[in-house]
Amino acid sequence: MEIPNIEPKLLAVLDTVSDPEIPVLSVMEMGVVRDAKIVDGIVEVIITPTYSGCPAMDVIADDIKAAFQNIGLQAKIELVLSPAWTTDWITPKGRLALEKYGIAAPLDAESDKEVLLGKKKIVKCPQCGSTNTRLVSQFGSTACKALFQCDSCQEPFDYFKCLK
Numbered sequence: 532m533e534i535p536n537i538e539p540k541l542l543a544v545l546d547t548v549s550d551p552e553i554p555v556l557s558v559m560e561m562g563v564v565r566d567a568k569i570v571d572g573i574v575e576v577i578i579t580p581t582y583s584g585c586p587a588m589d590v591i592a593d594d595i596k597a598a599f600q601n602i603g604l605q606a607k608i609e610l611v612l613s614p615a616w617t618t619d620w621i622t623p624k625g626r627l628a629l630e631k632y633g634i635a636a637p638l639d640a641e642s643d644k645e646v647l648l649g650k651k652k653i654v655k656c657p658q659c660g661s662t663n664t665r666l667v668s669q670f671g672s673t674a675c676k677a678l679f680q681c682d683s684c685q686e687p688f689d690y691f692k693c694l695k
Contacts, residue, residue, distance in 0.1 A: 541567045541574060544598050551590045552673055555632040558591055562620025565611060574599050574606040579616045581675055582694065618694050630657045635679065635690040643693035647677060654690050656681035 537545070545564055550556045558564050558578070565577040576595055580588045592608040599606040618637040621629070626636040635654050638646060645651040647666065654664050661683035671678040671689040680687045 537564070537567045538569070541569070544602060545576070545595065548591070548594045548598050551587045551594070553629070553632065553634065555628045556621075556625050558595065560622045560625030560628060562622065562625070563591065563616060569604075572605070574604050575609065576606055577609045577611055579611055579614075581616050583612055583615075616694070618691065621691075629691060633657045633688055634676065635688060637691045637693040640693050640695045646690075647692070654679055656684060656686065657688055658686045659684040 542559065545559050545567060546557045548558045550558060550561045550563075553561070561581070563578050563581065565579050567574060567576045569575075578588065578591060578595070588610060592610070595608055596606045621637070629636045635657050637643065638653065642651065642653060646654050647669065649666060652662050652664060655662055656664050656679075659681060661681055663682045664679050665682060666677060667680050667687065668678040670676070675694065676689040676691050678687060679690050
C-alpha cells in the first residue's frame with residue numbers, strides 16, 4: 532500500500548510517535564497510520580492495527596493524541612481493520628531500523644512459510660549477517676515475531692513474521 536499523503540506538519544508529529552513494542556520504529560515507519568488530516572481544527576488520524584487483537588493500539592492512540600496535544604492540537608483517532616495491515620507496509624527505513632535493533636525484518640510470504648516450517652535457512656542474523664540460523668520457537672517476544680538463534684555467532688534474535 533502507498534504511504535499516505537499527509538501534510539508535512541502532521542507527518543513531523545507522527546514521526547515522533549514510537550511503536551510501544553518496537554520503540555526504534557515510528558508509527559509511520561511501522562505503517563499503521565493510514566491517513567491524517569485537520570478537519571474543523573481537529574487532527575483526524577486513521578490507524579490500522581498490525582493484527583486485530585494488538586494490545587499496543589490503545590497506547591499508540593494515546594501517544595498520538597499526546598503528541599498533537601504537545602503542539603496545541605486536539606486529535607481524534609479512528610481504528611480501521613480493512614484493509615488489513617501487512618508487513619509490506621513497513622517502510623524501507625523501518626526495515627533497516629528493525630535490523631539495527633536486532634530484529635530480522637520480514638521476508639516475503641512464501642519464504643516466510645518455508646522458514647517457519649524449517650525448510651530453508653534464509654533468515655539473516657541481525658548481529659553477524661549469517662543465514663546459518665534456526666527457528667527456536669514460533670513465538671518470540673510478541674505474537675508477531677518468532678524466536679531464532681544464529682548458529683554462527685550463537686546470538687538469539689526475533690524475526691518479524693510476514694503478515695499478509
